[in-house]
Each structure stands twice: as structure tokens, then as C-alpha cells.
Amino acid sequence: MKYMLRVLFSLVLFATTAVLAQTDVVESDSTTVVTEQTPAPVSMFEAKDKDNDHGHAFVLNWELSADDGAGLDNVLTYEVFRWTPNISDSIGIIDTLLNVAIVDNGPLNQTTATDAEQRIDSLMTAFLGPLANASAQEKGARLHELRAAYVERLAEVHSAYPANGYWRKIKVVPFGTTSCEDVGGKEPENSGYIPDFTDYYYRVDAVTADTLVRAESKIAGPVQSSGQWFNTGRVPVLCFVIIFTILTLYFVQAAKKGTDLYVRPLGGIEAVDDAIGRATEMGKPILYVLGLGSAADVATIASFTILGRVAKKVAEYQTELIVPTYDPIVMSVAQEVVKSAYYDAGRPDSYNEDTVFFVTQSQFAYVAAVNGIMLRDLPATNIYMGKFYAESLILAETGALAGSIQISGTDEIAQIPFFIVACDYTLIGEELYAASAYLGREPVLLGSLKAQDYAKAAIIILAIIGLIAGNLDWTGFTGLFEVTN
Amino acid sequence: MKRSSYIVLGVVSAIFVLSWVMKSMSLSEVDDSIMQGFLLTVSAFLTLSIFSFLYKDNPFYKFAEHLFVGVSAAFWMCQGFWSTLVGNLIPRVSESLSGFFMVPYQPGSFNFHYWIPVILGLLLLMRLAPKGGWLSRWPLAFIVGTTAGLNFIKYLRSDFIDQVSSTFVPLLGDETNKWTGVGDFFSNLSLSADSQFVALLANWVIFVGVFSGLVYFFFSKEHKGVFGVGSRVGIWILMITFGASFGYTVMGRISLLVGRLTFLFRDWLGLIS
Incomplete structure (x- = not known):
């Protein structure tokens, strides 16, 4: 009996140990395996x-x-x-x-x-x-x-x-x-x-x-996807296009009727005539650089107008003009502009097809070529008008080294400092656009310049109202200027 | 040519050959070491030729300049021909030409609008014809007019509307730097970037800078009196901005110079590791 009880006790002990051991394993597993629970869907x-x-x-x-x-x-x-x-x-x-x-x-x-x-x-x-x-x-x-x-x-x-x-x-x-x-x-x-x-x-x-x-x-x-004909997110742009167009048309009409539209003198442009005269007196050429912009850039378009004015003066004074270009389309437009200027000056016979020529479309190769022209032909005046990038300082420094009078103008903010330090006169940003209107005195250009000035006045007024609105949390007004997409 | 010119040319040629031989020997473990040595020497020679412009215009600079201009002009012409005409146009308009230039013909993708740039391009070439030069003005008018119109919308948005809305800054502090009185302002005066003083200063600089800058670029009125004062403040702010921009860009140019010097002293001369 005693033996039987001992065996029974041993069996119970074994079974308990086994169960406990099994439980330990389960507990151990449950602590090491982390099971994620399925989240709620969106x-x-x-x-x-x-x-x-x-x-x-x-x-x-x-x-x-x-x-x-x-x-x-x-x-x-x-x-x-x-x-x-x-x-x-x-x-x-x-x-x-x-x-x-x-x-x-x-x-x-x-x-x-x-x-x-x-x-x-x-x-x-x-x-x-x-x-x-x-x-x-x-x-x-x-x-x-x-x-x-x-x-x-x-x-x-x-x-x-x-x-x-x-x-x-x-x-x-x-x-x-x-x-x-x-x-x-x-x-x-x-x-x-x-x-x-x-x-x-x-x-x-x-x-x-x-x-x-x-x-x-x-x-x-x-x-299904589909395109829309009208982008409602750009309504503010449309409104300003309409306002600006009305202003421009109004001032163009006023200029055509003979109203005197005042434009303040611009130092750099006043110097152009003097520089052409200096070149004529010295018997040296004038170098006109249109920059690296395409014919569609606003700065290049403004530069064409100034080139026309310079070419007309050059034709009148019988001075040599050199226009190396970077872009073939710009070359074509520049040739037309210079040719027209010679016709306007009454000297079509003096026009030389090689006045405007193409160099290359590689930025620094173009710079190397223009630098060579500056040092070999020693132009009396260098005029840089248009869009310029990293080459601005190289060009302007070489021109200064060659002893030329230099007049520059660009709307590339990062390049203006280089022109300011190395050129005699610099047209800053929008002055370049104004210069084309100032020189041309054409009603369309003067009208658009006046419209720009009124747009600037509008900016000042709107910004003051916006400042007040922003400080007083009038989100309705500031929301008018939110353009999406 | 003068005798001194012959001597200079001879010395430079000797240095060139010596450099080629030594570079080829130092690159003996590399495949095609003679060609690699030649290319490295040519690169160094052209780099020094361009640098020689710092002394004065000379035949070496002229050689490098004309080589650079000629190669780049030819490169961009070939690039335009193969990528634009052969790569994009021919596969869409002609099977036989596609076969000739060995580019995959794309049947079914023909669209009439591919002929518009072809016609405009041909019109542009008409300036070479004595009597048809006037026709080249049409594509020019198209290019200038179209892009000017597109840019009008682009700049009106970026330079007008976005600029105006960016000027709506809180001059008396925003939510994080709310104005709570002069006493608090001076007692918490600090030059840390997130302080109320710096935040307000930044907003006031934007406000004054935009207004005085606009006054400077106002062309319809003479810059006299109060207007003149505003204009002078505007030009000062512009000049300070240009000065900062100048310094920043010059540092970028210095890194370009360092790149060329590294090439000369490491890759060519092997003086630095």
C-alpha cells in the first residue's frame, strides 16, 4: 500500500511537473512573439x-x-x-x-x-x-x-x-x-x-x-478621369490679367492720342548715346551682347528694342557694330532688328550681314569667344542687355580689362551684383524693360510701362490692406490671392 | 613667327610629350594607358591654355578658345539633329527614313501637329533664299508671341499675385510670437532665431523692403521729396541684397577653381593624394 501511494505520488508529481513545464513554455512563447491585432479599416x-x-x-x-x-x-x-x-x-x-x-x-x-x-x-x-x-x-x-x-x-x-x-x-x-x-x-x-x-x-x-x-x-x-476646360483655381490670375490688359489698352490709347506720358530719366540709357559717340570718335566698334536667353525671354525681347535703337545710332554715325549671339533664333531676330534699324536710318547699303552672327550654344565656349573679340577688336563700348548667368562677371571683367565703357542690364537677380561692380552703368531688373520703352517712345511700350507703374501702385495698396487684414485675421481678403494648381 | 615663338612652341611641345610619356608610365596598370595618359595631358594642356588668359591674350588661349567653340557648336548641332529630328520627328512621319536612320518606326502615332514645327522650321530656313527671306519672320513672330503670352500668365502669378500675398506678414507678431506689450517685448529681448524680436524684425524688413523697392522701380514720377527718400531706402536695400548675393556666388566660383586645381595637382601632376 505504502509502495502504491509512493508510485501514485510520483505519478502526480511527474504529471504536475510536466503540466507546469508546459505552462512555462507557453508563457515563455507568449512573451517573445508579438502578434499584431488587426486594425480598423479606413x-x-x-x-x-x-x-x-x-x-x-x-x-x-x-x-x-x-x-x-x-x-x-x-x-x-x-x-x-x-x-x-x-x-x-x-x-x-x-x-x-x-x-x-x-x-x-x-x-x-x-x-x-x-x-x-x-x-x-x-x-x-x-x-x-x-x-x-x-x-x-x-x-x-x-x-x-x-x-x-x-x-x-x-x-x-x-x-x-x-x-x-x-x-x-x-x-x-x-x-x-x-x-x-x-x-x-x-x-x-x-x-x-x-x-x-x-x-x-x-x-x-x-x-x-x-x-x-x-x-x-x-x-x-x-x-473615371477627365480634363476640365476651365481651371477655377486660377480665377485670381484671370482677374488680374483682365485688369492689367484694360490698364495697358487705356494707356496705349492715351499715348496714341498724344498725351505726354512721363518716364523718369534712366542713367544707364542716357549713357548709351554718349558711348556710341565715343566709339565713333575713337574709330572703334561697339560690342552688343544679348546674353544667353531665348528669343521668348522678356529680358531678350526688351534687349531687342534697345539693340534697334543702338543700331540706328550706329548706322547714323557709321560706326561698326558687333553682335555675337548664343541662340540661333535670337540671331535671326537680331539680324532683322539691326537690318530694320539701318533702313530706318536711311542707310540700308551700310548694313553688313555679318554684323550679327552665331557663335555656339555652349555657355563657356560662347564666353571664350566673346572674350577673344573684346581683346582682339578692342571695342570702345560693350553693351550687355538680356539674360545672363555665370558668364556675367567673366564678360564684364574682360571688358573692363580691355578699357571699354560698359553698360549692362539684366533681370537675373543673381548676376546684377557682378555687373554693378564691373560695369560703368547698370540697369537693374525692371529698368531694362523701362529702358526699351524710354528709348523707343512707342505708344505700345509707353502704355505698357505706365500700366506696370499702376500695377505697382495697386500692389502697394493691396499689400497695405492685406497687412491690416492679416493682422486682424480677415481671411476673406487674403483668400483672394490664393492660386491653386 | 618670331624665333622666340618657335622656342616657346618647342618647349611646350617637349613638356607635352614628356607629360604624356610619364603619365602613360604611371598608368601602366590601367588598360589603354597610352591613350589615358594622352587624354589627361590634353586636359591639363587645355586647362592651362585657358588660364593663360589671366596673363594676356596669346596663341595657346586662341587655340583652346577656337577648339572649344568649334567642338561645342558641332556637338550641339549634332545633338539637335539626332535628338529632335531623328529621335522625335522621323519615327512619326516616315517609315523609310526611320529605316534609314535605324530608329524604330511608330506606326499609328502620326499626328498632323508634328508637321507644324517642320513647316515653321523650313520657313525659318527661307532666310537663306534671296527672295523668300520675309517668310522667316512668321516663325519668329510665332515663337516670340506664343512664349511672351505664356510668360505673361506665369509671371503674373509668380511675380505679382504670389509676391503680394507673401507681403501679408504680421507686423505685430503671429500666434507663436504674439504682441503682449512693450514691457514684455523689452524684457524678453533676444537675438535667437525664434525670438519675438527676430521674427518681428524679419517681417518689418519684408514690409519696408517691398515698399521702398517698388517706389524705386516707379518710373512715372521723379524721385524727389518723400518719394525720393523712399527710393533711396529702396536702392540701399537692393544694394545690401546684391552684396550678400555677390559673396554667396563668389564662394561657389571658388569651388569651381578648386575643382580645376585639384585636377591639375592630383590627376595630372599627382602632387596631392
Whole structure:
């Protein structure tokens, strides 16, 4: 009996120990493995066409998951998915493969991470197999045909949702984010092309530290993108365009009727005539540099007017003019301007086609050439008017070294200091535009200059009202100046 | 050429060859060391030729200048031809030309608007024809007019509306630096970046700077009296800004000089590691 009790006790002890040991293991496991709990999904999820754009874009809005910053507080990111038909994926792979083939001219077995290897192999066999011996041009043309067919079928395959497609992750945004945009390419050739008037579907997942633990939102869609003819976010710009146009037209008309529109004298421009006279007396040429701007830059356009004035004086005084240009279009316009000036001066026979010539479109090569002209031809006057960049100081310093009188003008704020230190006269920023009106005395230019002055007066008045409004929190007034998109 | 010119040319040529040989020997572990040595020596020679302009105009500078201008002009012409005409236009307009230039033809992508720049470009070339020169003014008018119109909208927004709204600054402090009286202002006077004094000073500088700057650029009235005072304050503020900008940019240029000197002393002469 005693023996039986001892065995029974031993068994109980063993069993208890085993159970306790088992419990310890469980407890130990529970302390080392952290399991995330599924968070609440986002709410009020909606996808809509982006307003005030050219189309091909969507805006996605949602309200935060209840476990983002509150509740379980375990949402780390939001992953945005777009339903994508398989055909799009296939095109992407072929595109990648073919580009690798064309660029590297190497074997076509380089894979991408977009799909399973088997799938890529089958696509390669189906698409590239028949083109194994084709040239890069033929492969490119074939891909283009395939893309065209794909674009034609896009609306059809998107309408087959949810068949034959999958959810593609397009964006990951951090916790606390409640919106994002999906902006696609405009052209069918773009890999991220989003066609207008085609059904799209979106989903947002609230994701925890363990990316497998996530909560899917409800599906938003179908939604279609489209472009708008009128951008309501730019109404303030339209208003100011109308006001400024009315002001300009009014002053142009006033100038045409003979009203005296006063423009204060500008030191740099007053010096131009003296500098031309000096060059004539010395029998040396005048160098006119139009800068690196294109023919469409405002500073270059203003410079053309000043060039016309200088060329007219030069034609009257029979002085030599040198105009090296950086841009071929600028050269063409400058040639026309100088030619017209010679005609206006009554000396068309004195016009030389080589007065205005093209140098190069490389910035520092152009500078090297102009520097060479300065030191070899030793012009009496150097005039720099237009858009200048890093070359401004090199040009102005060389001109000073050559002993020339120098007059400059640019609207490039960063380059004005260099001209100020190295030139005799400098037109600062808007003075360059004013100079063209001052010299030309044409009603259109004078009218626009007057309109600019009134616009500046308007800025002062509006800024004072805005300051008062800002200090008194009148957001209605300051909101008038908010331009979006 | 004078005899001294021949001597200088001979010395420079000898130094060039010596440099080529020594660089090639020092790069013996590299593939194609002779060519690498030649290219490094040419780079150093051209760099020094351009630097020689600091002394005065000379034949070496002229050589480097003409080489630079010629190569860059040719490069940009080729770049324009191959990227714009061959790269973008031909694949969309002609299969046979695509084959000739070995670029993938893009059937189905033909659009009439690709012909507009072609026609404008041809019109631009008409200036070479004695009787058709006037036709070249049309594309010029198109380019200048179109971009001037586009820039009008762009600058109206960036230089007018955005500037005006940026001037709406709180002169008596914002939420973080609220004005609570003269006593508090002076008792908490500090030059730290987030202090009320610095925040207010910045806002006042914007306010005064914008207004006086606008007065300076007002062309319809003579700068006399109160207007003249405002204008003088404006030009002072502009000059202080330009001074700061000058110093900042000069530092950038110094780094460019350091780059060239590093090339000469490390890559060419090997004097620094």
C-alpha cells in the first residue's frame, strides 16, 4: 500500500511537473512573439477625378483608421491599391524586356521583379520568340503596335472588373495621411498612362508593423478621369490679367492720342548715346551682347528694342557694330532688328550681314569667344542687355580689362551684383524693360510701362490692406490671392 | 613667327610629350594607358591654355578658345539633329527614313501637329533664299508671341499675385510670437532665431523692403521729396541684397577653381593624394 501511494505520488508529481513545464513554455512563447491585432479599416474612402487638371489623375480621400493615433494605435502606413488588368502587366514586362534587349543588345533572359519567372518566360516565348532574329528597329515597331492595341482595349478590359486583373500597390503613405493623388501619364507611350473616361477601382489598406496584418477598405469605384476646360483655381490670375490688359489698352490709347506720358530719366540709357559717340570718335566698334536667353525671354525681347535703337545710332554715325549671339533664333531676330534699324536710318547699303552672327550654344565656349573679340577688336563700348548667368562677371571683367565703357542690364537677380561692380552703368531688373520703352517712345511700350507703374501702385495698396487684414485675421481678403494648381 | 615663338612652341611641345610619356608610365596598370595618359595631358594642356588668359591674350588661349567653340557648336548641332529630328520627328512621319536612320518606326502615332514645327522650321530656313527671306519672320513672330503670352500668365502669378500675398506678414507678431506689450517685448529681448524680436524684425524688413523697392522701380514720377527718400531706402536695400548675393556666388566660383586645381595637382601632376 505504502509502495502504491509512493508510485501514485510520483505519478502526480511527474504529471504536475510536466503540466507546469508546459505552462512555462507557453508563457515563455507568449512573451517573445508579438502578434499584431488587426486594425480598423479606413472609413469614408472615396476616389474622384482630380479637379482643375488636364485629366489622367484621381484624388483619393479617406478618414483615418480608428487605430491610427488612437485605439490600438498600431497603424504605421496606408497602402493604396489600384485594380489593374493583367494585360497592362504583360505590356509592362515586354516593354522592360525589349528595352533591355535594345539598349544592351544582350540576351533576353533578364527578368524583372514584376511577375513570376515562368510567366516572363512564356511571354518571352510568345512575343520575342518570333522576333529572335529581328533588328532592334523591328522589335521597337512591334512593341509600338502592341502598345497601340493595348491602349485601344484599355476601356474594355477595365470594364471587366473584377475578372482577369489584380490589385497593384501604387503608393505607400505614412500614418496620419488622409489623402493622396494618383497622377498618370498623358500619352499612351508613358508607362504610367491613365486613359480618361475609363473605369478605375481603388482600395486602401491600413497596415501594421507586421505587414501581413492589415485591414482593407471598401472598394471605391468605378471612377473615371477627365480634363476640365476651365481651371477655377486660377480665377485670381484671370482677374488680374483682365485688369492689367484694360490698364495697358487705356494707356496705349492715351499715348496714341498724344498725351505726354512721363518716364523718369534712366542713367544707364542716357549713357548709351554718349558711348556710341565715343566709339565713333575713337574709330572703334561697339560690342552688343544679348546674353544667353531665348528669343521668348522678356529680358531678350526688351534687349531687342534697345539693340534697334543702338543700331540706328550706329548706322547714323557709321560706326561698326558687333553682335555675337548664343541662340540661333535670337540671331535671326537680331539680324532683322539691326537690318530694320539701318533702313530706318536711311542707310540700308551700310548694313553688313555679318554684323550679327552665331557663335555656339555652349555657355563657356560662347564666353571664350566673346572674350577673344573684346581683346582682339578692342571695342570702345560693350553693351550687355538680356539674360545672363555665370558668364556675367567673366564678360564684364574682360571688358573692363580691355578699357571699354560698359553698360549692362539684366533681370537675373543673381548676376546684377557682378555687373554693378564691373560695369560703368547698370540697369537693374525692371529698368531694362523701362529702358526699351524710354528709348523707343512707342505708344505700345509707353502704355505698357505706365500700366506696370499702376500695377505697382495697386500692389502697394493691396499689400497695405492685406497687412491690416492679416493682422486682424480677415481671411476673406487674403483668400483672394490664393492660386491653386 | 618670331624665333622666340618657335622656342616657346618647342618647349611646350617637349613638356607635352614628356607629360604624356610619364603619365602613360604611371598608368601602366590601367588598360589603354597610352591613350589615358594622352587624354589627361590634353586636359591639363587645355586647362592651362585657358588660364593663360589671366596673363594676356596669346596663341595657346586662341587655340583652346577656337577648339572649344568649334567642338561645342558641332556637338550641339549634332545633338539637335539626332535628338529632335531623328529621335522625335522621323519615327512619326516616315517609315523609310526611320529605316534609314535605324530608329524604330511608330506606326499609328502620326499626328498632323508634328508637321507644324517642320513647316515653321523650313520657313525659318527661307532666310537663306534671296527672295523668300520675309517668310522667316512668321516663325519668329510665332515663337516670340506664343512664349511672351505664356510668360505673361506665369509671371503674373509668380511675380505679382504670389509676391503680394507673401507681403501679408504680421507686423505685430503671429500666434507663436504674439504682441503682449512693450514691457514684455523689452524684457524678453533676444537675438535667437525664434525670438519675438527676430521674427518681428524679419517681417518689418519684408514690409519696408517691398515698399521702398517698388517706389524705386516707379518710373512715372521723379524721385524727389518723400518719394525720393523712399527710393533711396529702396536702392540701399537692393544694394545690401546684391552684396550678400555677390559673396554667396563668389564662394561657389571658388569651388569651381578648386575643382580645376585639384585636377591639375592630383590627376595630372599627382602632387596631392
